[in-house]
Amino acid sequence: MFAGRRSRTVDRSESDREKIRITREEFNTYWRLLQYVRPYTKWMVVSIIALIFSVGLGLILPLVIRNLVDLIFVENDLQRLNQLAIGLFAVFILQSIASFIHQLSLAFVGENAVVDIRVKVFGHLHSLSLRFFGDYRTGEIVSRITNDTSLLQSAITDDLVALLRQGLTLIGAAILLFWLDWRLTVIILLGIPFITLTMVWLGRKIRKESKAVQDALAKSASVVEESAAAVRIVKSFAREQYEIQRFSRAVRETYAAAMRRAKIGAVLGPIIGFMAFASITITLWFGAYEVIQGQLTAGELVAYLIYTMMVATPIASLAGLYARFQGAIGATERLFDLLDELPDIVSEPGAPVLPSLTGEVRFEDVSFTYSKDIPILRDVSFHAQPGQVVALVGPSGAGKSTLISLIPRFWDVVAGRVMVDGHDIRDIDLKSLRDQIGIVPQETILFSDSVFANIRYGNLDATQEEIYEAAAAANAHDFIINDLPNGYETEVGERGVKLSGGQRQRVAIARAILKNPRILILDEATSSLDSESESLVQEALEHLMEGRTSFVIAHRLSTIINADWVLVLNEGRLVEQGTHQSLLETPGGLYARLYEMQFGAPEGEGIQLLLNER
Numbered sequence: 001m002f003a004g005r006r007s008r009t010v011d012r013s014e015s016d017r018e019k020i021r022i023t024r025e026e027f028n029t030y031w032r033l034l035q036y037v038r039p040y041t042k043w044m045v046v047s048i049i050a051l052i053f054s055v056g057l058g059l060i061l062p063l064v065i066r067n068l069v070d071l072i073f074v075e076n077d078l079q080r081l082n083q084l085a086i087g088l089f090a091v092f093i094l095q096s097i098a099s100f101i102h103q104l105s106l107a108f109v110g111e112n113a114v115v116d117i118r119v120k121v122f123g124h125l126h127s128l129s130l131r132f133f134g135d136y137r138t139g140e141i142v143s144r145i146t147n148d149t150s151l152l153q154s155a156i157t158d159d160l161v162a163l164l165r166q167g168l169t170l171i172g173a174a175i176l177l178f179w180l181d182w183r184l185t186v187i188i189l190l191g192i193p194f195i196t197l198t199m200v201w202l203g204r205k206i207r208k209e210s211k212a213v214q215d216a217l218a219k220s221a222s223v224v225e226e227s228a229a230a231v232r233i234v235k236s237f238a239r240e241q242y243e244i245q246r247f248s249r250a251v252r253e254t255y256a257a258a259m260r261r262a263k264i265g266a267v268l269g270p271i272i273g274f275m276a277f278a279s280i281t282i283t284l285w286f287g288a289y290e291v292i293q294g295q296l297t298a299g300e301l302v303a304y305l306i307y308t309m310m311v312a313t314p315i316a317s318l319a320g321l322y323a324r325f326q327g328a329i330g331a332t333e334r335l336f337d338l339l340d341e342l343p344d345i346v347s348e349p350g351a352p353v354l355p356s357l358t359g360e361v362r363f364e365d366v367s368f369t370y371s372k373d374i375p376i377l378r379d380v381s382f383h384a385q386p387g388q389v390v391a392l393v394g395p396s397g398a399g400k401s402t403l404i405s406l407i408p409r410f411w412d413v414v415a416g417r418v419m420v421d422g423h424d425i426r427d428i429d430l431k432s433l434r435d436q437i438g439i440v441p442q443e444t445i446l447f448s449d450s451v452f453a454n455i456r457y458g459n460l461d462a463t464q465e466e467i468y469e470a471a472a473a474a475n476a477h478d479f480i481i482n483d484l485p486n487g488y489e490t491e492v493g494e495r496g497v498k499l500s501g502g503q504r505q506r507v508a509i510a511r512a513i514l515k516n517p518r519i520l521i522l523d524e525a526t527s528s529l530d531s532e533s534e535s536l537v538q539e540a541l542e543h544l545m546e547g548r549t550s551f552v553i554a555h556r557l558s559t560i561i562n563a564d565w566v567l568v569l570n571e572g573r574l575v576e577q578g579t580h581q582s583l584l585e586t587p588g589g590l591y592a593r594l595y596e597m598q599f600g601a602p603e604g605e606g607i608q609l610l611l612n613e614r
């Protein structure tokens with residue numbers, strides 16, 4: 001789960017203190033949530049005024065009824081009776097209008113605030129570094145933005161409406177109760193502390209379970225996300241049942257937590273209801289006694305009873321409301337945890353924007369590690385001249401992908417520095433750095449959009465002409481026009497599944513060409529294409545690399561032979577570097593040895609090792 005910042009304590013005095021702290025935290029969380037309502041203060045005020053109006057009118061009703069009853073039974077004044085009945089209607093209508101305005105304006109505020117929160121969380125996600133996305137599962141993140149925000153939505157719309165309405169009714173009715181008969185009211189009030197304590201106690205339990213439900217939901221969402229994304233693997237291993245079991249386990253966890261929550265909820269309502277209605281019975285008994293004694297009129301008793309119910313109903317539902325608030329606070333905390341995740345790769349304040357690059361890249365004694373104890377790269381130094389093609393070779397796990405991911409600063413080095421055109425990349429504006437770097441990964445990733453939109457992703461300001469040119473340079477234009485059903489407007493499907501492997505790669509290359517970066521990072525695809533597509537892709541890549549400093553994780557011998565410089569990595573160390581020819585001439589060198597093996601062994605085992613192929 002998202003890193004909890006609240007440290008849980010065990011010993012008794014500590015845990016007492018903790019209780020108070022959580023309450024304050026709850027308040028802070030809710031306060032922070034309400035900051036999202038601020039831009040809509042005007043509508044909030046409208047809503048509250050309408051609410052006060054509506055509740056006020058509701059409170060007048062029993063008084064009108066009191067007069068009605070006393071007129072019928074005591075004074076027999078028919079004319080006044082008619083006037084009062086018409087008055088009653090008028091009050092009802094006004095109250096309904098006020099209630100309508102109140103509900104609608106508050107919904108407007110709440111819905112808008114939730115849109116703002118969703119967009120903010122999504123924006124924040126994109127400011128986070130790769131480390132965050134490695135640590136948290138996609139499904140969980142999705143669940144935060146969807147499930148958790150819907151809980152918030154009810155916390156700032158429905159629940160807040162109910163809280164305000166019931167709170168005001170409660171206060172108003174209680175004041176009127178004192179005014180009508182204070183002795184009776186004191187008796188009823190004696191029950192309130194019991195009700196409140198029960199409510200708080202069970203509410204806390206519900207909050208805990210709500211959090212468990214949301215966690216379990218997030219977990220099952222990530223199972224769905226993962227197995228849908230890896231559906232080919234699931235099918236090829238015939239592991240459908242396995243996935244179904246994995247999912248049902250996760251869903252059962254949700255079920256178990258939801259049932260625990262439901263059980264607490266189910267006892268909460270009746271307990272509170274019982275307490276409230278017990279008070280009414282006492283009122284009826286004591287009130288009737290006072291009427292017989294002549295201390296209260298019949299109309300007053302009727303009004304009194306209606307006010308008691310007006311007090312009891314909010315108290316009974318405040319319990320449920322409190323529980324829902326607790327649930328929403330849990331969800332809010334988790335969203336804020338996400339918002340509080342700090343991006344670890346950021347531009348320094350005022351970092352200068354990188355001017356147009358020549359594309360010189362220099363690694364100076366670079367060491368790197370993902371987690372503290374396992375060094376991944378050690379003292380790597382090399383120098384790539386502008387426009388050079390640099391091939392990276394070495395066995396799988398040697399650190400090639402890690403090395404190239406340091407250039408766009410996906411990670412920060414642990415020691416040494418990475419320089420482009422003489423600037424340490426940590427000292428310059430991050431966006432201006434990444435704007436000048438293009439990446440074509442081994443597994444082509446396209447968005448489920450049209451071919452046109454996928455290419456345009458490389459430069460959102462590009463004209464149609466430029467997009468067609470980029471596609472042509474990537475050997476993609478012809479197949480887009482001739483082979484795809486709707487040409488450039490053809491939808492590529494999720495991750496581009498509707499295109500062939502070679503077509504996907506060429507679209508991705510067109511996208512990179514359109515971006516026109518000075519530095520290019522390329523991970524050659526290992527998946528074999530038929531020889532025609534292979535040569536089309538190869539040609540497209542050559543166009544792409546023209547005039548750019550290119551780093552290629554090489555899987556083809558021809559790439560290495562044609563490269564200007566070759567870096568040979570082994571276990572995180574740069575063991576050799578030079579041109580293909582000079583490396584071959586290094587007696588006893590790893591590259592020369594493995595290359596020799598290719599000619600020695602019929603399987604070509606050596607060069608395959610070097611090229612990271614199996």
Ligand code: ADP
Binds near residue numbers: 134397399400403
């Ligand atoms: P290569 O590209 O040469 O196959 P990599 O750079 O992918 O090698 O991996 C080098 C080492 O770093 C491997 O041991 C791998 O397990 C580890 N590694 C790669 N990515 C991560 C990551 N995000 N978090 C932790 N370790 C990683």
